[in-house]
Amino acid sequence: QVQLVESGGGLVQAGGSLKLSCGASGRTYSIYTMGWFRQAPGKEREFVAAISRSASVVYYADSVKGRFTISRDNAKSTVYLQMNSLKPEDTAVYYCAASVAFSTMATTQYDYWGQGTQVTVSS
Numbered sequence: 001q002v003q004l005v006e007s008g009g010g011l012v013q014a015g016g017s018l019k020l021s022c023g024a025s026g027r028t029y030s031i032y033t034m035g036w037f038r039q040a041p042g043k044e045r046e047f048v049a050a051i052s053r054s055a056s057v058v059y060y061a062d063s064v065k066g067r068f069t070i071s072r073d074n075a076k077s078t079v080y081l082q083m084n085s086l087k088p089e090d091t092a093v094y095y096c097a098a099s100v101a102f103s104t105m106a107t108t109q110y111d112y113w114g115q116g117t118q119v120t121v122s123s
Contacts, residue, residue: 002026002112004096009117012086016121020081022096022114033103034072034079035110038092038119045095047105049081059104064090086121094119 008020024031035050049070050059058070067086072079079096096114103109 002028002031002098004098004112004114006094006096006114006117009094009119011120011122014086014088014121014123016086017082017084018086018119020083020094020096020117020119022079022081024077024079024098024112028077030100031077031098031112032101033099033110034070035097035099035103036070036079036081037095037097037107038090039095039116040092043092045107047107048094050104051079052102057102061105083119086119088121088123090119091121092119093117 003025006022032053036048037045038048039045047061051070051072067084069082093116095116097110098112099110
């Protein structure tokens with residue numbers, strides 16, 4: 001099993017920045033892909049970004065491309081999401097996810113999920 005714990009959420013003004021972190025514990029050696037998803041009230045959970053084990057493959061949703069950056073530190077079993085130029089429409093609960101295989105945008109491809117961290121962007 002793998003446990004994921006997110007941190008770094010909060011309230012920020014539009015145009016500001018936040019950096020989310022997600023620490024993994026347990027059978028971290030089994031993790032291949034790590035990703036970030038988000039879910040706004042009344043909406044489905046949507047893909048934000050994903051990164052392969054070696055960081056050689058990175059995917060972003062079109063809505064965040066150029067503003068968000070995903071990275072990972074395998075020695076610390078941690079994945080990060082640097083969010084810049086935040087917009088009110090980025091407001092959501094952000095979830096960290098991990099997969100034991102190569103995965104991209106579908107929630108069904110991920111095996112483990114964190115509890116989520118709230119990000120609120122005020123206009």
